[in-house]
Amino acid sequence: MQSTANGVAPAAQQPDATDPDRVPDDLAVARKVLGLEADGLEALAQSLDGRFSQALDILADVSGRVVVTGMGKSGHIGRKIAATFASTGTPSQYVHPGEASHGDLGMITEADAVVALSNSGETSELSDLLQHCRRFSIPLIAITSRANSTLDTFATVGMILPPVPEADTMGLAPTTSTTMSLALGDALAVALLNRKGFTASDFQILHPGGKLGRQLLRIRDIMHQGEEVPLVPETATMTDVVVEMTRKRFGCVGVLDSHGALVGVVTDGDLSRHMSESVLGEPVTALMTRNPVSTRPEALAMEVLGDMNAKKIGAVFVLEELKPVGILHLHDVLRAGIV
Template structure:
């Protein structure tokens, strides 16, 4: 019995030690991650506080060119440059990425005289950028440099130098680009969004560049999904209810819009209205006898997310799309949901 007790005690002690060691490792990992995130967050605060006239000059330069923004960088800076170019392109600033190595082997021909170049280099001495820098100087192409070193070759040769604040990398060795690339990416976002606001770039413009995916679907207009033409359920004020019910059944949207002699939408009859007024004499009645006046409508340029919100707030399932009081179409709540507005 004593042997069994000793074995049990040994196993328990071993498990406890393993659990303690595991907890220590987990705590160390959380502490490391927290330190990294706080270091990078502090760097972004320092970056925001450092913005000055150079940032404004960069915006003026990029906003004034007739061509495109060419973004370039090597290594990790190159990955960030690709993202900056993509963000600019999708928010109304034509931009693309050029790899410095490929630029030296023919891709310099992609850069036109009416373009501007944004070059990223933490040290400002990336030798692969030399040919691009020289090309911009030779042909008078505006150059914006993004670097940590104000005394670097890149900063000194740039028309506008955006200098990152001297904050430490999150890497404990101080070697892996971490804080520096985060600041570059954030500064690129700041430039793209500031240009977006200067140019009055709208949600409708955004959708033109994002036709696919959830973003594109959510930015669809009601005119993109509405039922129109022969699929639009309509009747006249004096239409007999027998015709109204036939129209409602044929169009299968649960309602019929009522128009006056001028074609303006003046009322709506729902399947619920028909049920509430169901009597033997109903079919002989006119549409205007049971219609609800002033139906809920929406403008043609409204987004489907707006239509969905309106229907949810009003607790209705359809909205007529009107222009100058005339019905152009009708949108059902199911149309919005199928299109991805939810």
């Protein structure tokens, strides 16, 4: 070992990431990998046939859960596919084939369907699970690269990946095949949610946390209601408006006609622009803005935020059949973490 006079070995020299002779080779390898995997996805898309629809029929008819299984890299892909099914309205779980042989077969019932992944179709750990499906007539969808393999033979529907090379330099590591398996799982999940009429509202229910859930919040989820809403009748004076505006602290007051419909709004900006000794005695109809901006309880908070920013307003009334049922302030949207 090389050492200095004080006995401390020098730090190992790190390769220069900007070496002009090295970087092009790295990029060439990366582009080749991505190109091969892209070719694999194109081949997969072209290979889809009636078996895809048959698999979808099975998944759509499941009254229990979609159980996804696979060993090794296929297992990692299977976990993601199960998570995608679950998050798009199809109850699903991953079952490890090894654990299935030691009691977890009890998780798979006659009300379920199984999606099994194995590139070779000969994964020995799947054996007990395949026998369990056959014994109890549980529908089995296979995703494999080998037609007539054990997995394909046991399957109710066998989905065969096209014969394309793996993307590693030796052509051995699961790369293109796992990419195709993952994409095929995505295709099944998206086609299934389309069949079921799964909506953005359904998606929000299953994703209440995180940015996706916040972006799909409805106005009804965050609006102020009942006595919190600042309202006066159109027979009120500006004195009544000031009292209500001070009490509710939204910076505005809605004006109602005799039927309870919103016909106007007065903001603190209106008060500032018209402030005089006589303004408090004026009828509210003299200063209010007619046909104010409003929204619906079912509107997406994210979209309403965009409208508020574009129109430079700090609060908006929420209407049902022209009558106010709530009010939303810009700060409510920001507190909900929409942006």
